[in-house]
Amino acid sequence: MVGDLSIKPTVICIFGASGDLAQRKIIPAIYDLFMNDLLPDPFCIIGLARTSLGDDGFRQQLRSGVEKFSRSGIHKEEDWDKFASAVTYSKLDYQDSTIYKSLLEQLDQGWQKSATKIFYLATPPTLFEPIVKQLGQSRILHGNDQYRIVIEKPFGRDLESAQELNKILADVFDESQTYRIDHYLGKETVQNILAFRFANAMWEPIWNRSYINHVQITVAEQVGVGRRGGYYENAGALRDMIQNHLLQLMCLVAMEPPTSFNAEEIRNKKVDVLHAIRPITTEDVAKVAVRAQYVSGVVDGKHVPGYLEEENVAADSRTETFAAIKFYIDNWRWQGVPFYLRTGKCMGARASEISLQFRPVPHHPFSEKVIQPNRLAIQIAPEEGIMLRTQAKEPGPVMKIKPVEMHYSYNEVFQVSSPEAYETLLLDIMRGDPGLFMRSDQVEMAWTVLGSILETWQNDRENPLPSYVAGEWGPQEAENLITADGREWLKPACLECEIRKEGSDGND
Structure with missing residues (x-):
């Protein structure tokens, strides 16, 4: 509950989850929200990246990031265990359409229809286009506010590339579903x-x-x-x-x-x-x-x-x-x-x-x-x-x-x-x-x-x-x-x- 606004059950899919951004910023921030009772119940984090980690390996990597970079830190094992139980990991070939199809089916069928599903692209900019286009194979995304996409800067290298990226996003997501994140504004x-x-x-x-x-x-x-x-x-x-x-x-x-x-x-x-x-x-x-x-x-x-x-x-x-x-x-x-x-x-x-x-x-x-x-x-x-x-x-x-x-x-x-x-x-x-x-x-x-x-x-x-x-x-x-x-x-x-x-x- 934030003020008088309740947050719907949420699943966050982090592409590039084995990278530095997830370990230093994204996961410590989510953990701090969890420790302050600001996350919805239930919530889930799905890590996706090229690295072979498995659930346990991924959780251990995230734990070291939380210990170093979160405001709350880990003081009780039961807190971390409860948080980690909501975290899973899958190895991802960014060009393999079958993996995206499986992920989208899991989100559509394994979670209640009203749940919020967030795709967080914590990847190099070169991967923005293939990920968005692969997600676009599902027609249920566009205009459906339950699905949201988060793009990290840089948003292009110049006007032409920014326009092209915006066009790629608009083909799959409505503007109201698109969150271009600039951490300074937070x-x-x-x-x-x-x-x-x-x-x-x-x-x-x-x-x-x-x-x-x-x-x-x-x-x-x-x-x-x-x-x-x-x-x-x-x-x-x-x-x-x-x-x-x-x-x-x-x-x-x-x-x-x-x-x-x-x-x-x-x-x-x-x-x-x-x-x-x-x-x-x-x-x-x-x-x-x-x-x-x-x-x-x-x-x-x-x-x-x-x-x-x-x-x-x-x-x-x-x-x-x-x-x-x-x-x-x-x-x-x-x-x-x-x-x-x-x-x-x-x-x-x-x-x-x-x-x-x-x-x-x-x-x-x-x-x-x-x-x-x-x-x-x-x-x-x-x-x-x-x-x-x-x-x-x-x-x-x-x-x-x-x-x-x-x-x-x-x-x-x-x-x-x-x-x-x-x-x-x-x-x-x-x-x-x-x-x-x-x-x-x-x-x-x-x-x-x-x-x-x-x-x-x-x-x-x-x-x-x-x-x-x-x-x-x-x-x-x-x-x-x-x-x-x-x-x-x-x-x-x-x-x-x-x-x-x-x-x-x-x-x-």
Whole structure:
């Protein structure tokens, strides 16, 4: 029971179940839902993959993942035994139609008609098409909301491939049955953007071009590509992060107020933002977009190799591990306000944050020549919270202005651990709530927005690729992108707090 919504009996078929995603994310999330009494009764998990495991081998593999990655952990054997009893495994040849036929017959006949049947594709993207087409041999799927399919990103490599994937899906499943999962949208702080904006009367009047100077969205990772070099060579920062995560965050910040919290209403508002983004011509790419690749350096006190030295990376690779782009949204609310998006691997710290910098006061009578503008920071990682910077008088006999910050942490305020993003998203799939999932037109419009940048970077084999030292915050070209507008990249609020705390401790 979730609120007043009961969940029907559910069976989850995980394709690619022997892989890393299932072990690290999907199964630990399902187990945490189970431990919090949020799973329906009965439920079943069917693992499907090429690996020869058997039920016991599969359960043992999943147990190690649950012990490492779930919030709940395994404290009582009876809890794990009850969960594991609902887990089975079958070896699968992805091209063997007889196995799919047997699976579909099992789901149709072995489970009550009202049960929800979920196909979760935790496989490489190359397997999306054959799996969907094999499932399509059953005519009972299309338009039957009891059957749902979950697709992990990336949703194509460009507009053309995304359109083709959407067509393949639409031949077998209705759009209402299709859940394109982006785990970033399941994070509590990301969801709270809507509540923060539209449940508080103070923000909406100033959430526009008249008061906001610019917006920065940063998703910085300290880790490199590690063993994912093979995948990353075909993705890069633009496809891996900006096309989905960062553009979706920008849509939540920039969207118009919805008339209701209806899933389609919210998705419509986000699509409106994508349509309003000013088109970037091939001639403009060099002015508004920067890419770079990390070279060897020191991250968190440890030496790390450069991207070209990573496993399964081509020696002459031009795949970007950093990307920064300036967007404009051409509508009444945001006309002329730049949105700066940046993401990178092997950067100075792990930090995901949305910062809105407000316009300076038009006139101030104080002696200080420069007063820092007000800033609102929505912190997504590593800690979830919100910081608001204002100005105040510093104690003393003279009028001296100093920036002060009001800050709240989710952990401190609510004193409960936030569910993992996959928990929230899996629960919504079982409930049939598509609000946090990307619709086909959203996916295609996001690729359209980035089309000229992808094309330009792909065809550019002559100009030197900018680089940045691992442990730094990107290349000089990214600094030039924003300083040319008279602005600078804002240090994530979590790092500013650490710096001030260290300085304060040193003065005691």
